[in-house]
Amino acid sequence: xxxxxxxxxxxxxxxxxxxxxxxxxYAEYFxxxxxxxxxxxAQLQSAExxxxxxxxxxxxxxxxxxxxxxxxxLGGFCLVEAADLDEAIELAARIPAARFGGxxxxxxVMRF
Amino acid sequence: xxxxVFREQWGRxxxxxVGFLGDVDRAEEAAQEAFTIAAQRWPTSGVPDNPVAWxxxxxxxxxxxxxxxxxxxAGKLHLLPAQEEIIEEFDDTRIKDERLELIFxxxxxxxxxxxxxxxxxxxxxxLRTAEIARAFLVSEETMKRRLTRAKNKIKATGIPFAVPxxxxxxxxxDAVLAVIYLIYNEGYRGRIDLGAEAIRLxxxxxxxxxxxxxxxxxxxxxxxxxxxxxxxFSGDDLVLLDDQDRSLWDMRQITAGRAVxxxxxxxxxxxxxxxxxxxxxxxxxERIDWPQVAVMYRRLxxxxxxxxxxxNHAVAIAxxxxxxxxxxxxxxxxxxxxxxxxxxRGELLRRLGRDAEASTAYHRALxxxxxxxxxxxxxxxxxxx
Numbered sequence: 001x002x003x004x005x006x007x008x009x010x011x012x013x014x015x016x017x018x019x020x021x022x023x024x025x026y027a028e029y030f031x032x033x034x035x036x037x038x039x040x041x042a043q044l045q046s047a048e049x050x051x052x053x054x055x056x057x058x059x060x061x062x063x064x065x066x067x068x069x070x071x072x073x074l075g076g077f078c079l080v081e082a083a084d085l086d087e088a089i090e091l092a093a094r095i096p097a098a099r100f101g102g103x104x105x106x107x108x109v110m111r112f
Numbered sequence: 113x114x115x116x117v118f119r120e121q122w123g124r125x126x127x128x129x130v131g132f133l134g135d136v137d138r139a140e141e142a143a144q145e146a147f148t149i150a151a152q153r154w155p156t157s158g159v160p161d162n163p164v165a166w167x168x169x170x171x172x173x174x175x176x177x178x179x180x181x182x183x184x185x186a187g188k189l190h191l192l193p194a195q196e197e198i199i200e201e202f203d204d205t206r207i208k209d210e211r212l213e214l215i216f217x218x219x220x221x222x223x224x225x226x227x228x229x230x231x232x233x234x235x236x237x238x239l240r241t242a243e244i245a246r247a248f249l250v251s252e253e254t255m256k257r258r259l260t261r262a263k264n265k266i267k268a269t270g271i272p273f274a275v276p277x278x279x280x281x282x283x284x285x286d287a288v289l290a291v292i293y294l295i296y297n298e299g300y301r302g303r304i305d306l307g308a309e310a311i312r313l314x315x316x317x318x319x320x321x322x323x324x325x326x327x328x329x330x331x332x333x334x335x336x337x338x339x340x341x342x343x344x345f346s347g348d349d350l351v352l353l354d355d356q357d358r359s360l361w362d363m364r365q366i367t368a369g370r371a372v373x374x375x376x377x378x379x380x381x382x383x384x385x386x387x388x389x390x391x392x393x394x395x396x397x398e399r400i401d402w403p404q405v406a407v408m409y410r411r412l413x414x415x416x417x418x419x420x421x422x423x424n425h426a427v428a429i430a431x432x433x434x435x436x437x438x439x440x441x442x443x444x445x446x447x448x449x450x451x452x453x454x455x456x457r458g459e460l461l462r463r464l465g466r467d468a469e470a471s472t473a474y475h476r477a478l479x480x481x482x483x484x485x486x487x488x489x490x491x492x493x494x495x496x497x
Contacts, residue, residue, distance in 0.1 A: 001270045083270075084271065084272040084274075085220075085271045086272055086276065108268055
């Protein structure tokens with residue numbers, strides 16, 4: 001089964017870490033992306049770069065900023081292949097943001 | 113009589129079907145059908161020697177029929193084994209007991225807690241949706257939605273039907289025990305059915321995980337508490353341990369609880385449930401060894417870090433003969449919004465002859481008391497000052 005792991009955190013939390021912690025976290029992200037169960041992974045640029053798009057009456061409407069105005073923002077995502085939810089949760093728990101006050105939302109991907 | 117066989121076998125039959133069909137809903141449907149057929153046949157044909165095997169086979173056959181009929185699933189047909197005959201002399205050992213897998217699925221921490229509780233009672237306890245709804249004082253419709261939501265999440269997210277691996281096992285066992293204890297405590301507040309239900313589940317779990325000390329610890333705790341249920345109330349009034357009529361205690365259940373506790377201790381159990389069971393057991397002795405109870409509460413407080421346990425520890429110190437030390441311990445606690453903090457302070461102050469302060473504490477407790485028996489109890493205490 002495929003699961004999307006969506007990583008939410010407060011912007012700039014990486015800067016609050018010590019150099020050693022930050023380096024270790026980056027190394028872990030890198031190792032995670034290399035794991036064969038990781039189908040794809042991406043880190044997003046800051047929420048200030050977000051544009052929300054809606055279409056109404058054939059017109060494309062745009063607003064500046066992320067979809068929800070919350071303290072925690074979507075900072076990245078991974079698509080993983082896992083046997084079941086337990087394996088997906090174990091992978092999610094390995095994402096460094098999860099232990100630095102962030103949250104990883106695990107959602108199964110729709111199968112067609 | 114048939115009803116009893118059904119209640120007894122539902123969990124095993126359902127677990128086996130979930131394992132076979134990989135879907136709780138489908139399994140439930142198939143089990144329901146099999147039990148309906150049994151209800152028609154067994155009164156005349158008699159109960160088969162192996163009711164579980166009979167029911168599982170009948171249910172499998174129905175499920176396979178149903179799946180065959182559903183055209184959308186036609187592509188998956190080749191995965192299904194050939195239909196088995198219902199064999200009356202079916203060998204029970206051929207039907208693997210998969211209740212443990214089912215328990216871990218139902219008590220998966222990714223499910224909402226109320227869903228875990230409801231699903232455990234429905235699938236393993238064999239309670240009907242309406243019965244669970246009544247026990248939790250919600251409408252049948254609400255309970256049905258709660259169950260459906262939990263079942264859908266299991267299916268959609270791939271919650272495994274498996275006993276977790278060794279690295280996950282301790283925390284998942286804790287999760288299962290928490291669900292059973294939650295069910296028990298619902299029963300303890302007056303709805304006895306759920307208490308008995310939790311004990312049944314505890315027995316099943318102890319049978320399936322004979323080497324887990326905390327499993328036995330929880331079962332022992334529930335048995336010993338449950339044995340005293342009839343003595344805890346006089347009419348609507350709460351009766352404290354000291355004043356309980358011991359002839360109302362179920363001594364057989366206490367003995368059974370102690371035997372389970374011995375097993376937990378022999379397995380090296382020193383966890384929170386085992387310690388609570390030890391305390392419960394000590395409190396059923398003719399002369400209660402309060403210093404020992406205090407030692408156990410100390411251990412429990414260290415394990416749980418709970419201020420409420422600290423409060424109980426203080427009570428044990430007072431019972432052991434040192435109300436002044438107990439009061440000092442109580443006054444260190446930050447539990448101002450907690451009824452029993454104030455009633456305990458009141459009691460300790462009364463024993464120390466500080467009636468005016470005791471009265472203030474009891475009045476504060478009265479402000480926090482919501483139930484009529486509690487209020488009546490506190491008023492009586494105030495009058496006695």
